[in-house]
Amino acid sequence: MAAAKEIKGNTLRVYLCLLRHGACELRDVQHEVGLSSPSLASYHLGRLVEAGYVKQDEQGRYVATGETSGEILAGYSKIGAAVVPQLLFFALLFTILAAFFSFEVLTTGNFEAYLVAVTLAAVAALWYETVRLWRELVA
Secondary structure: OHHHHOHHHHHHHHHHHHHHHHOOHHHHHHHHHOOOHHOOOHHHHHHHHOOEEEEEOOOEEEEEEEEHHHHHHHOEEOOOOOOEEEEHHHHHHHHHHHHHHHHHHOOOOOHHHHHHHHHHHHHHHHHHHHHHHHHHHHH
């Protein structure tokens, strides 16, 4: 788990590129991630291979090993090619609930205002944490 903490910045971006696109050659990774040289791409791929998160196939392409992605992506979920913070789902749920409660209070007055305030506070906290995790992932 200590190695997963070292995987950040461009090395993490290289790993996410391999997760999204599957097997890639060195130059594909360089262009996709926007690295300035093949040697820089090779450096980041080497770090990932050394840590056991990436391997090379018979054709020399790099592939992310799926069984280790949980270590790097703790707190995130992979949905198709996208990697999103797990808190995103709770943030969406509470946003919908806050909208519903707010609508009910404004139209019928059946729900108490403090219920709306508590829900809005939960929504604000969840969105803050979701955005913080998302920025950490792509930084």
